[in-house]
Amino acid sequence: MYRLIYKSRSTTPLNWALVQDITMSSEPSNDAAGISGVLLASKTHFLQVIEGKFEDVNALFRRIVRDDRHSEISIISFSVIDARLFHGWGMRGIGTFNLNKEIESKLVEKYGAEEGGIRFPLEEWKTLSLINDIKLTGDLPSWKT
Numbered sequence: 212m213y214r215l216i217y218k219s220r221s222t223t224p225l226n227w228a229l230v231q232d233i234t235m236s237s238e239p240s241n242d243a244a245g246i247s248g249v250l251l252a253s254k255t256h257f258l259q260v261i262e263g264k265f266e267d268v269n270a271l272f273r274r275i276v277r278d279d280r281h282s283e284i285s286i287i288s289f290s291v292i293d294a295r296l297f298h299g300w301g302m303r304g305i306g307t308f309n310l311n312k313e314i315e316s317k318l319v320e321k322y323g324a325e326e327g328g329i330r331f332p333l334e335e336w337k338t339l340s341l342i343n344d345i346k347l348t349g350d351l352p353s354w355k356t
C-alpha cells in the first residue's frame with residue numbers, strides 16, 4: 212500500500228462548489244479502484260492525499276496531473292504505508308475557507324498564512340498534522356460522521 216501527497220495551485224479561485232464537483236465525481240471511481248484519501252482546498256491551493264495500491268495511485272496521479280483545473284503540482288511524498296489513514300473515504304473534500312474564523316486564525320498561527328488563508332505545508336508530517344488538527348476541530352460542514 213502506498214500514500215502519495217501533493218500540493219497544487221488552482222487555476223481559478225476555489226470555492227466549495229468546485230471542491231464538491233471534484234470529490235463527487237471522484238468517489239465512485241476511487242471506490243472502485245480501492246483508493247482512499249482527502250482533498251484539502253484553500254482559496255488558492257489544493258493539498259491531496261491518495262492511498263491505495265502502487266499501480267492505482269500512480270494511474271490516478273497521472274490523470275490528476277493532466278487536469279487543467281490546477282497547475283504547479285508538487286509532490287510532497289510518496290511512501291509505503293502499513294495501513295490507510297483515510298479508510299472508507301473515497302475522497303473527502305475539506306474547504307479550509309469554510310472553517311470558522313477563530314479556528315482558521317489558530318491554524319494560520321501554527322502553519323502560517325498563504326494568500327489570505329492557511330498555508331498548506333510542504334513537509335509530509337506537517338500536512339498530516341494539519342489534516343488531523345482540522346479533523347479534531349469537528350467543525351466541518353463537509354464532515355460525514
Ligand SMILES: Cc1cc2nc3c(=O)[nH]c(=O)nc-3n(C[C@H](O)[C@H](O)[C@H](O)COP(=O)(O)O)c2cc1C
Pocket residue numbers: 233236237238240241250257259271274275276277278280281302
Ligand atoms: C485537485 C484535483 C483532485 C482530483 N482528485 C481526483 C480523484 O481523487 N479521483 C478521480 O477519479 N479524479 C480526480 N480528479 C479528476 C481527474 O483529474 C480527472 O478529471 C478525472 O479522473 C477524469 O479523468 P479522465 O477524463 O481521464 O477519465 C481530480 C482533479 C483535481 C483538479
